[in-house]
Amino acid sequence: MNNTPQKDLTLDPENWDQMRALGHQIIDDLFDYWQSIRDQKIWKPMPDEVKEFLDQPIPEKGQNPQEVYEEFKKYIFQYNKGNVHPRFFAWIQGTGTPMGVLADLLASGMNPNTTIGEHSAMYVDRQVVNWCKEMMNFPAEASGILVSGGSMANITALTVARNSFGEEQIRKKGLKAASAQLVLYCSVETHSCIQKAAEIIGLGTDSVRKIGVNAKYEMNADELEQQIHQDIQEGLLPFAVVGTSGTVNTGAIDPMEELLAISRKYGLWFHVDGAYGALAKLDPVYSERLKAIEEADSLAFDLHKWLYVPYEVGCTLIRDAKKHREAFAITPNYLLQESRGLSGGLDSINNYGFELSRGFKALKIWMSLKEHGREKYAQMIAQNNRQAEYLASLVECHPNLELMAPVSMSITCFRMVKPGLSENQLRELNREILLRMQEEGIASPSSTILNGKYTLRVANVNQRTRMEDIDLLIREVLRLGSEI
Amino acid sequence: MNNTPQKDLTLDPENWDQMRALGHQIIDDLFDYWQSIRDQKIWKPMPDEVKEFLDQPIPEKGQNPQEVYEEFKKYIFQYNKGNVHPRFFAWIQGTGTPMGVLADLLASGMNPNTTIGEHSAMYVDRQVVNWCKEMMNFPAEASGILVSGGSMANITALTVARNSFGEEQIRKKGLKAASAQLVLYCSVETHSCIQKAAEIIGLGTDSVRKIGVNAKYEMNADELEQQIHQDIQEGLLPFAVVGTSGTVNTGAIDPMEELLAISRKYGLWFHVDGAYGALAKLDPVYSERLKAIEEADSLAFDLHKWLYVPYEVGCTLIRDAKKHREAFAITPNYLLQESRGLSGGLDSINNYGFELSRGFKALKIWMSLKEHGREKYAQMIAQNNRQAEYLASLVECHPNLELMAPVSMSITCFRMVKPGLSENQLRELNREILLRMQEEGIASPSSTILNGKYTLRVANVNQRTRMEDIDLLIREVLRLGSEI
Numbered sequence: 001m002n003n004t005p006q007k008d009l010t011l012d013p014e015n016w017d018q019m020r021a022l023g024h025q026i027i028d029d030l031f032d033y034w035q036s037i038r039d040q041k042i043w044k045p046m047p048d049e050v051k052e053f054l055d056q057p058i059p060e061k062g063q064n065p066q067e068v069y070e071e072f073k074k075y076i077f078q079y080n081k082g083n084v085h086p087r088f089f090a091w092i093q094g095t096g097t098p099m100g101v102l103a104d105l106l107a108s109g110m111n112p113n114t115t116i117g118e119h120s121a122m123y124v125d126r127q128v129v130n131w132c133k134e135m136m137n138f139p140a141e142a143s144g145i146l147v148s149g150g151s152m153a154n155i156t157a158l159t160v161a162r163n164s165f166g167e168e169q170i171r172k173k174g175l176k177a178a179s180a181q182l183v184l185y186c187s188v189e190t191h192s193c194i195q196k197a198a199e200i201i202g203l204g205t206d207s208v209r210k211i212g213v214n215a216k217y218e219m220n221a222d223e224l225e226q227q228i229h230q231d232i233q234e235g236l237l238p239f240a241v242v243g244t245s246g247t248v249n250t251g252a253i254d255p256m257e258e259l260l261a262i263s264r265k266y267g268l269w270f271h272v273d274g275a276y277g278a279l280a281k282l283d284p285v286y287s288e289r290l291k292a293i294e295e296a297d298s299l300a301f302d303l304h305k306w307l308y309v310p311y312e313v314g315c316t317l318i319r320d321a322k323k324h325r326e327a328f329a330i331t332p333n334y335l336l337q338e339s340r341g342l343s344g345g346l347d348s349i350n351n352y353g354f355e356l357s358r359g360f361k362a363l364k365i366w367m368s369l370k371e372h373g374r375e376k377y378a379q380m381i382a383q384n385n386r387q388a389e390y391l392a393s394l395v396e397c398h399p400n401l402e403l404m405a406p407v408s409m410s411i412t413c414f415r416m417v418k419p420g421l422s423e424n425q426l427r428e429l430n431r432e433i434l435l436r437m438q439e440e441g442i443a444s445p446s447s448t449i450l451n452g453k454y455t456l457r458v459a460n461v462n463q464r465t466r467m468e469d470i471d472l473l474i475r476e477v478l479r480l481g482s483e484i
Numbered sequence: 485m486n487n488t489p490q491k492d493l494t495l496d497p498e499n500w501d502q503m504r505a506l507g508h509q510i511i512d513d514l515f516d517y518w519q520s521i522r523d524q525k526i527w528k529p530m531p532d533e534v535k536e537f538l539d540q541p542i543p544e545k546g547q548n549p550q551e552v553y554e555e556f557k558k559y560i561f562q563y564n565k566g567n568v569h570p571r572f573f574a575w576i577q578g579t580g581t582p583m584g585v586l587a588d589l590l591a592s593g594m595n596p597n598t599t600i601g602e603h604s605a606m607y608v609d610r611q612v613v614n615w616c617k618e619m620m621n622f623p624a625e626a627s628g629i630l631v632s633g634g635s636m637a638n639i640t641a642l643t644v645a646r647n648s649f650g651e652e653q654i655r656k657k658g659l660k661a662a663s664a665q666l667v668l669y670c671s672v673e674t675h676s677c678i679q680k681a682a683e684i685i686g687l688g689t690d691s692v693r694k695i696g697v698n699a700k701y702e703m704n705a706d707e708l709e710q711q712i713h714q715d716i717q718e719g720l721l722p723f724a725v726v727g728t729s730g731t732v733n734t735g736a737i738d739p740m741e742e743l744l745a746i747s748r749k750y751g752l753w754f755h756v757d758g759a760y761g762a763l764a765k766l767d768p769v770y771s772e773r774l775k776a777i778e779e780a781d782s783l784a785f786d787l788h789k790w791l792y793v794p795y796e797v798g799c800t801l802i803r804d805a806k807k808h809r810e811a812f813a814i815t816p817n818y819l820l821q822e823s824r825g826l827s828g829g830l831d832s833i834n835n836y837g838f839e840l841s842r843g844f845k846a847l848k849i850w851m852s853l854k855e856h857g858r859e860k861y862a863q864m865i866a867q868n869n870r871q872a873e874y875l876a877s878l879v880e881c882h883p884n885l886e887l888m889a890p891v892s893m894s895i896t897c898f899r900m901v902k903p904g905l906s907e908n909q910l911r912e913l914n915r916e917i918l919l920r921m922q923e924e925g926i927a928s929p930s931s932t933i934l935n936g937k938y939t940l941r942v943a944n945v946n947q948r949t950r951m952e953d954i955d956l957l958i959r960e961v962l963r964l965g966s967e968i
Contacts, residue, residue, distance in 0.1 A: 008867070008949075008950035008951060008952075009860075009863055009864055009867050009947075010864075010947055010948055011581045011583075011792055011852075011856060011860070011864060011947040012518070012581065012582065012947070012948065013582055013583075016515065016519055019515070019582050019583070019586075020511065020512070020515045022586065023511035023514075023515065023582075023586055023589075024508055024511055026586055026589060026590060026593075027504065027507035027508055027511055027589075028504070030507075030589070030590070030593040031500065031503070031504045031507065033593070034496070034593075035500055043603070043825070043826050045602070046602065046603070046604065046607070050604070050607075051607060054604070054607035054608055054610075054611050055607070055610075055611060055614075056611070057614075057615075057618060058614075058615040058618045058619065058853060058858055059853060059854055059857045059858065060857050060858050060859055061857040061859060062854070062855050062856040062857040062859075062860055063854060063855070063857075065583055065855055068583075068851055068854040068855055069851075071854070072590065072847075072851065075604065076604040076605070076608060076847070077590070077594065077604075078604075079603055079604035080594045080596055080603060080604065080605075081594075081596035081597060081598075081601060081603040081605060081826070082603070082826070083595060083596065083597055084594070084595050090826065091597070091600075091819070093597045093841070094595075095595070096592065096593075096595040097495045097496065098496065098497055098503050098507075099495075099497075099503070099549055099552075100592070101589065101592045101593045101595075102503075102506065102507055102510055104588060104589065104591075104592035105507075105510060105511075105514070105585065105588065105589040105592070106510060106514070106556065106561070107588075108580065108584070108585045108588035108589070108794040108795075109510075109514040109517070109518075109580075109585045109794075110560075110561065110564045110565075110568070111567060111568050111578075111579070111580040111585075111794045111795060112564055112565035112567065113565060113567055113575070113577045113795065114565075114795075116575075117565060118529070118530065119527070119530070119563055119564060119565040119566070120530065120534070120538070120559065120560040120561075120562075120563035120564065121560075121564075121565060123530070123534075123535060123538035123539070124538055124560060126538075126539075127538050127539060127540070130539075130541075130542075131541075131542040134541060134542045135542065148632055148839055148841075148842075148843075149839060149840070149841045149842075150840070150841065151838055151839045151840050151841070152838065152839060155838065159684055162686075163683075170686070170688065171683045171688065171689060172683075172688055172689045172690055173688045173689075173690055174659065174665065174686055174687045174688025174690065174691050175658060175659040175660050175686040175687075175688075176659050176660060176662055176664070176665045176666070176688075177665070177688065177690075178660055180660070181658065181660045181661070182660070191816075191840075192814045192816045192840070193840055195814065196812065196814055196838070199647075199655045199656075200643055200684075200685060200838065201684060201685060201686050202646075202654070202658055202659040202685050202686020202687070203658045203659075203660075203686070204654065204655065204656055204657045204658025204659070204660075204661065205655060205656045205657075206656055206657055206658065206661075207658050248816070249817065302841070304841065308495055310592040310593075310595045310843070311592075311595060311597065311598075311841065311842070311843030311844070312839075312841065312842065312843040328680065330676045330679065330680055332675075332676045332732070333733065333932045333933040335575075336931065336933075338915075338919065340919050340923065341527070341918070341919040341922035341923055342527050342565070342566065342574070342922045342928055343922075343930070343931075354635055354636060354639065354680070354684065355632055355633060355635045355636060355796075356633070356634070356635050356675075356676070356677055357577070357632075357633045357634065357635070357786070357788065357795065357796065358632075358633075358795070358796065359632075359794070359795030359796040360795070363556075363560070367552055367553075367556065368495075369542060369543060370543055370546070370547060370552040370555070371546050371547065371549055371552050372495060372546040373543045373544050373545040373546040373547075374542055374543065374544050375544055375545060375546075376493075376495070376546055379493055380493055380494075380495060383492070383493050431822075434825070435822065435824050435825040438825035438826045438827075439824065439825055444826055446827070447820065447827075448817045449817040449820075463493075463494055463495040463496070464494055464496065465492075466492040467492060468492075
């Protein structure tokens with residue numbers, strides 16, 4: 001019966017031994033990189049030659065895998081962003097861990113489509129979502145889904161909130177048919193992904209009420225209630241309040257108890273954007289202040305930030321699993337579930353989110369939590385918070401440094417000051433400090449604008465940072481600032 | 485100045501040598517797995533003991549990494565889904581390649597947040613998007629973004645289409661304020677993610693017009709035009725036509741030229757869902773029929789399907805880069821771009837999609853296309869298409885086998901028949917063949933329903949499949965069918 005006309009093609013290696021050896025070399029190169037990272041520059045500029053190389057058209061012919069890897073090393077590896085470095089403090093970007101990376105290797109190697117069917121990845125995914133509920137003290141009957149990160153976690157939750165609103169049947173009929181304009185509430189300090197989510201799900205920028213904040217950058221609850229009241233008077237339909245646990249600028253925590261109470265009073269969905277700071281619950285210093293998170297209707301948080309796993313993975317938890325499923329479930333003919341075989345097993349995960357095909361992103365969380373246990377993560381997160389407080393204490397002790405916001409969680413905003421400089425000159429001074437610090441490869445804070453003032457911003461979800469790195473950062477800010 | 489009170493914690497290994505050795509062991513285990521996969525069962529049931537193990541609460545304490553890995557091997561690795569196996573033919577799920585997996589390892593190890601900044605991953609990401617344009621013959625000035633897969637690629641494109649519609653300012657004002665209900669058009673065979681996208685972006689299920697298909701499961705263009713006409717008469721706002729290049733059920737290709745012409749005639753956005761089959765353009769047999777894809781306003785396609793890279797990665801291309809950016813761009817204070825340092829460089833990628841943080845998913849495409857070149861992919865895709873045609877030829881030669889749909893691209897739908905069996909009995913017969921074939925670990929087709937009839941469905945985007953596997957599949961269907 002075999003009448004194959006020609007040799008079958010494959011993309012598997014022509015030379016398995018060579019490819020295996022390349023795998024071993026990559027392991028060694030990565031471990032060498034991690035073990036020496038403390039002594040490396042955090043960042044270096046990309047020469048024009050590298051940019052030109054990375055701007056060539058698609059290759060028609062293949063080349064030897066070892067050669068491809070050498071090009072990778074020459075043009076890509078050494079110009080890394082740097083968020084694996086112990087002195088990377090920019091933008092709330094996690095470090096990753098070696099075990100997390102090995103888990104990604106295994107996930108990619110197994111390559112299971114983790115959406116449907118009776119196979120191990122489905123059970124690991126479920127277990128990890130359950131562990132997320134445990135970390136957040138969410139009820140066991142809540143539902144959840146692992147997504148690519150905070151933006152997707154938030155938009156997933158807000159879609160459920162929107163679809164669950166009243167008797168509007170928005171999933172079926174759309175927003176045009178709603179009885180009035182829906183509006184949602186967050187603060188002026190809320191992450192841009194909330195506005196973006198509102199725009200994407202059809203509510204529009206104008207539907208986002210950005211409530212003012214107090215001196216600690218926390219949402220003003222009285223203003224929130226007034227705005228809800230006014231919107232109701234105007235015939236609009238308030239449907240959700242978004243509280244932030246750890247704002248991106250300063251780590252501020254909105255007044256969770258009050259937002260929860262107001263949400264309940266007006267029958268609104270209470271969503272918490274904890275992309276950065278929900279996991280601060282594990283630090284005893286913050287656990288009480290974040291208690292009300294446990295009562296939220298939905299919660300979004302990232303694992304590639306403060307669980308230190310490699311990109312990409314975030315999580316959405318939804319208190320009411322039925323509403324969650326009703327927002328997304330579709331079963332096409334080619335995905336019928338069976339009671340036996342590969343199509344058996346757990347409820348399909350695509351019934352709980354945007355995506356059909358899904359990778360095995362649960363595995364890195366599974367292996368990481370197994371490796372360290374919840375306790376170690378609690379200590380690690382607490383350490384980042386103490387590092388931020390320590391940095392603030394150094395700032396406050398020095399006459400040429402100014403703390404620009406109260407320290408909350410692991411973010412410290414400060415700037416260098418010199419007598420007699422105007423605001424514009426201070427901006428240029430600190431901007432120059434930041435750029436030179438990156439250009440010299442020393443450390444990488446980022447910047448932001450607070451009350452119109454340019455500030456250095458140290459956002460630390462880094463598992464490699466030591467107290468001595470904080471000392472070094474301050475020394476270098478002062479050195480660079482004095483040289484400018 | 486150093487007054488650190490205690491030893492700094494880290495999640496890096498206590499024993500680097502042990503962790504490095506574990507990395508080497510994982511490489512060997514994965515290569516052993518891939519090199520012997522042809523002799524392994526494609527699937528085996530998960531014992532209750534395994535399911536119980538994967539249902540334990542979160543660990544409080546950590547354990548030795550080697551021990552975690554042994555648990556992984558015992559409870560997870562051996563119960564893999566099977567889409568890496570040469571006889572996996574279910575659900576259009578790609579195989580992955582060793583080089584793709586090593587690239588994922590490197591991406592995870594570097595862990596760059598690939599959204600913003602002056603670093604190599606940004607340039608690789610841009611280059612890969614340009615390569616995607618080249619493969620699809622899209623103009624160089626078009627824009628694009630790598631996303632998690634087809635669902636996200638489609639919803640990204642439809643969001644741009646919706647926001648670009650007329651003078652409605654939907655991003656700002658929302659759909660409630662639109663002058664009428666927007667509607668979009670696809671066929672009854674269109675992937676469920678299009679309906680889901682319409683629901684999520686606030687249009688609602690009712691806004692999706694599912695046009696009928698011909699005997700080859702291709703959208704009926706006359707019916708499309710009639711429906712558009714009727715909707716305009718009723719005061720609705722048609723805004724987009726979605727053509728499918730490779731339907732999920734049968735691989736059917738909608739009449740692209742006609743859909744393009746109708747879209748232009750009525751001023752509608754022409755989107756192509758090529759999640760599965762846009763890459764069939766590389767097969768000379770299909771390139772002409774898919775020519776009109778090049779004129780689409782937007783195109784969604786997967787790389788983890790027919791470019792055979794590991795999960796997750798898909799791509800959206802948008803002809804009008806300005807409209808693309810206007811749909812998503814937001815620049816918060818903490819993401820100001822600089823002309824120097826780490827915050828310099830290319831336009832931030834979050835301005836083109838849903839997500840802010842992004843991993844380095846471009847690298848596996850970069851390394852794979854470097855390894856094999858476009859030509860090899862063209863041959864590989866063509867081979868899958870020829871395998872499907874070969875399977876159909878075997879079906880048509882046998883009196884007990886019935887072809888259930890015309891073969892298009894790499895999908896073959898067929899069933900076993902026996903004289904005198906009712907439709908219900910045929911359904912049970914073929915369902916039993918499918919389940920036993922999975923349970924015996926031989927091969928894994930999937931099933932679907934076509935014109936109310938249960939059918940076996942062989943969807944092949946597998947780079948490990950040989951012609952002999954197609955022979956074996958038919959032999960086993962006949963053997964199992966005769967045993968039942």
